[in-house]
Amino acid sequence: MTTQGTLLKSELRARLPENLPRRLGVAVSGGGDSVALLSLLKHIAQEEQVELFVATVNHNLRPEAVAEADWVAQLAQGLGLPHETLHWQGWDQTGNLQDRARQARYQLLSDWARDKQIGAIALGHTADDQAETMLMRLARAAGVTGLSGMPAMRNYQGIMLLRPMLGVTRQQLRDYLAKIGADWIEDPSNHDRRFDRIKARDALTGLSEIGISAHSLSRVAENLAQAREALEQITQDSARQVLSVDGGDICVDRAQFSTLPAEIRRRLLTGCVRWIAGRGYPPRQAATDRALLAIDQGEAATIGGCLLIPKADKMWICRELNAVESAPGAPGQIWDGRWILSGPAIPDAQVHPLGAAGLKAVPDWRALGKPRAALLASPSVWSGEVLVSAPMVGFSNGWLAELTPEEPEFHSSVLSH
16 A cells, blocks of 8 residues: 555554444445545555445436446446446435435435445545535534534434544545545536535635645534534533423423523424424524514424423423324334334224314324324324324323434433534
8 A cells, every 4th residue: 555545544543433334335336535545444444344335325316327337337236346236216306405315315324334334434525525515504504513514423324424534535535545546537517506505615715825725624524523512412411401302392491491502492392393203404594583583472383393392391392293294004013213113903093293182182182282283294193084093192992102212302302413
């Protein structure tokens, strides 16, 4: 291995977990970053007796993608590594393409890892990617969490996502590949200025004149990540004092909540919304500010697929019925991203939100002490038009409603929101 390769390998190893899983996945697109990652990890895996598995995600957005995935398959084969191409067919021409593709990519990779009993997946994000992320988030006036960039390690649905190259630039990796005579694929979308990331990449080039570089911004992100960790710990401690969990809902003590610093209140609210409605991107600042004002004034509000419902000196945060009304499911399967309902075998049983019709069939729901609106989106089992079970309102009828094993305990979840 070249001297440069040895230095890069040491940089990567320092950012990986001390004990690597015995089976490690690597996401490889064929671009220079991921090809270099694969090459360097191959050396580390050989030294530490780790099995490597390679996956390529074909988003089916460009005709060249099939040939690129085949190229990676051949590269992996030449290295003696198993490879699989994962296909996304979900683009419906709506929403933010890059965001939708990124979410689909993580979902496909995590599903692949679980199927192969792979404990972690290494991703090829570099210091340049981190710097570009910071610039885009600066444009949205992001706070400490946003500006701390992409974490070096992240738990995604039970699979660890690892980014060991956040301290390395693209140019360093390409210099390394050129030195060892390796090829890679240049993605034409990397020059498409329709995308904000490409605009940020171009802007970063201009900032070099005043000493701002991918390395310096990546270091700033690391500094802010340390500040974020401290804030997360304070947020968790505060959550235990002012928030309580009731089923899948959160009850806020408004008086105690109002005494907390503004940043901690914001983090707590964001953590509640993401725990209840899903762990995508947090609500935008304007929506968060409106919801915080509603809590302060004891008024109803909506945010990120959740309802804020005042009752006496409390504020309930629960799932919004409109967000799940058209989402039927099957018993034993995950419903609304976090619930699993199990019980006696009923051939035509379906999982739906309880709704107003279901609540009428449970006359004792008031004894629960929860607002009516907080119960409407709770999971229930139906056979046609007949309510079979509503475990969250005391009508279990032999059924259980449980959070999925991947759903973290709420007070722990605020550490990683």
